[in-house]
Amino acid sequence: MYQAILSHIYKYVSLNEEEEAFLSSQFNVTQLKRKEYLLQQGNICQHIHFVNEGILRAYFLNPEGKETTVMFAVKDWWITDMYCFANQLPAMVSIQAVAPSQVLCLSKERLDTLLTEIPKLERWFRILMQNAYIREQLRVIQNLSQSAEDRYYEFLEKYPQIVPHVTQKQIASYLGITPEFLSAIRAQK
Amino acid sequence: MYQAILSHIYKYVSLNEEEEAFLSSQFNVTQLKRKEYLLQQGNICQHIHFVNEGILRAYFLNPEGKETTVMFAVKDWWITDMYCFANQLPAMVSIQAVAPSQVLCLSKERLDTLLTEIPKLERWFRILMQNAYIREQLRVIQNLSQSAEDRYYEFLEKYPQIVPHVTQKQIASYLGITPEFLSAIRAQK
DNA sequence: CGTCTATTTGAATGTACTCAAAAGCGGTGG
DNA sequence: CCACCGCTTTTGAGTACATTCAAATAGACG
Numbered sequence: 001m002y003q004a005i006l007s008h009i010y011k012y013v014s015l016n017e018e019e020e021a022f023l024s025s026q027f028n029v030t031q032l033k034r035k036e037y038l039l040q041q042g043n044i045c046q047h048i049h050f051v052n053e054g055i056l057r058a059y060f061l062n063p064e065g066k067e068t069t070v071m072f073a074v075k076d077w078w079i080t081d082m083y084c085f086a087n088q089l090p091a092m093v094s095i096q097a098v099a100p101s102q103v104l105c106l107s108k109e110r111l112d113t114l115l116t117e118i119p120k121l122e123r124w125f126r127i128l129m130q131n132a133y134i135r136e137q138l139r140v141i142q143n144l145s146q147s148a149e150d151r152y153y154e155f156l157e158k159y160p161q162i163v164p165h166v167t168q169k170q171i172a173s174y175l176g177i178t179p180e181f182l183s184a185i186r187a188q189k
Numbered sequence: 190m191y192q193a194i195l196s197h198i199y200k201y202v203s204l205n206e207e208e209e210a211f212l213s214s215q216f217n218v219t220q221l222k223r224k225e226y227l228l229q230q231g232n233i234c235q236h237i238h239f240v241n242e243g244i245l246r247a248y249f250l251n252p253e254g255k256e257t258t259v260m261f262a263v264k265d266w267w268i269t270d271m272y273c274f275a276n277q278l279p280a281m282v283s284i285q286a287v288a289p290s291q292v293l294c295l296s297k298e299r300l301d302t303l304l305t306e307i308p309k310l311e312r313w314f315r316i317l318m319q320n321a322y323i324r325e326q327l328r329v330i331q332n333l334s335q336s337a338e339d340r341y342y343e344f345l346e347k348y349p350q351i352v353p354h355v356t357q358k359q360i361a362s363y364l365g366i367t368p369e370f371l372s373a374i375r376a377q378k
Numbered sequence: 379c380g381t382c383t384a385t386t387t388g389a390a391t392g393t394a395c396t397c398a399a400a401a402g403c404g405g406t407g408g
Numbered sequence: 409c410c411a412c413c414g415c416t417t418t419t420g421a422g423t424a425c426a427t428t429c430a431a432a433t434a435g436a437c438g
Contacts, residue, residue: 034405062334070330083323092330119308126315129322134272136325141259141281143332144365145251148394169416176333181394183418223437337426358384370426372386 001029005050005104008076012124019118026114027104032056032097038079045084045091047105051077054101055165058093059173069174072098072162078128079103099165148177149185190218194239194293197265201313208307215303216293221245221286227268234273234280236294240266243290244354247282248362258363261287261351267317268292288354337366338374 002024009015015023032038032054039045041061049056051073058070058079070093073079081091088108106114115122142151152175156163163171172182191213198204204212221227221243228234230250238245240262247259247268259282262268270280277297295303304311331340341364345352352360361371 060330068330068333122311122315126311126318129315129318133318133322133325136329140325140328141249141257144257
């Protein structure tokens with residue numbers, strides 16, 4: 001149950017048996033069916049989630065009803081609405097299982113406890129946040145400096161583990177274009 | 190010289206005198222004239238910079254010559270090309286002073302030393318990265334879900350301390366539109 | 379004061395969207 | 409296991425948003 005997350009953490013810090021046990025005890029396991037929600041836009045975002053298996057999608061629905069995919073998450077990835085999680089606010093995004101999934105859930109309170117009780121975990125979480133920042137920064141640059149077509153082909157190359165499991169409509173909403181236009185891009189090759 | 194950065198750090202962790210002295214000793218101070226470069230695209234990104242005063246801009250020049258503003262930084266902000274800094278690679282972006290500025294420079298090596306010698310600084314840096322991630326995530330959502338006009342007026346509201354010091358051309362390149370189109374947006378009010 | 383760059387304006391163009399309808403495909407239940 | 413239903417994907421026509429290019433005007437800095 002916890003080997004995936006432990007080996008994820010061991011990439012950055014090492015723990016003794018006691019710490020490992022304490023860490024494991026802080027998570028709740030949740031099984032999700034296809035299309036089931038982990039979080040609904042508007043509900044307080046209380047947890048951060050580690051994906052043990054399956055695939056999830058976070059999306060934002062703007063006031064006009066347009067859907068934007070904020071992120072996908074596969075095995076070994078973390079997913080939450082970080083802003084609303086950190087401040088315990090109503091979520092801006094919904095998080096839904098794209099395929100049957102198993103996730104480990106960690107509440108804000110328990111994360112804070114972990115970081116206080118095992119300070120070296122700050123290092124692990126710092127690197128997590130740093131990588132997340134870098135990813136988003138690259139995405140901003142690409143969104144602003146490249147055409148929709150370039151962004152599509154880069155997505156295919158960058159996330160081969162995601163592509164087979166999600167619909168074109170979902171990819172389009174990740175890229176910020178309409179499904180019709182994505183279809184047109186694909187047609188011209 | 191170091192009061193700004195120390196009070197920035199004290200928002201998250203407290204240090205004793207010895208730690209404070211050690212921390213201060215790790216920085217180099219750099220004065221920049223208007224238009225002077227802190228980092229040029231292609232050079233190894235060796236430092237992360239804390240802005241003591243002035244204002245800086247990081248921008249990306251794509252192969253077609255289109256310029257994208259990645260971020261602005263004012264007093265109390267940090268700026269670097271985080272991906273290339275973390276991996277000590279040639280920078281994707283250039284960082285230039287928009288106005289005369291004073292920055293504190295911290296090399297990767299010295300940052301690593303600081304985080305190892307004073308582990309509680311990991312917490313401070315974690316929060317820094319977390320906030321940066323949240324900011325970029327919000328920017329991605331806004332870029333994808335809002336019109337250029339909405340993004341412009343939100344920028345004016347969100348960064349009143351930046352707006353008076355940068356050109357419209359620079360704001361346009363931050364928003365991902367042409368200066369001509371920004372001019373048209375402004376004209377219709 | 380002169381020069382250089384930023385900003386504005388306008389016309390022509392291109393990229394991406396909307397709406398509508400047909401075709402394809404996958405999950406679900408019988 | 410097959411057939412149906414609903415959603416996804418495709419196609420096409422018309423439109424809107426944003427760009428390009430060019431030229432005039434305004435502003436800022438040395």
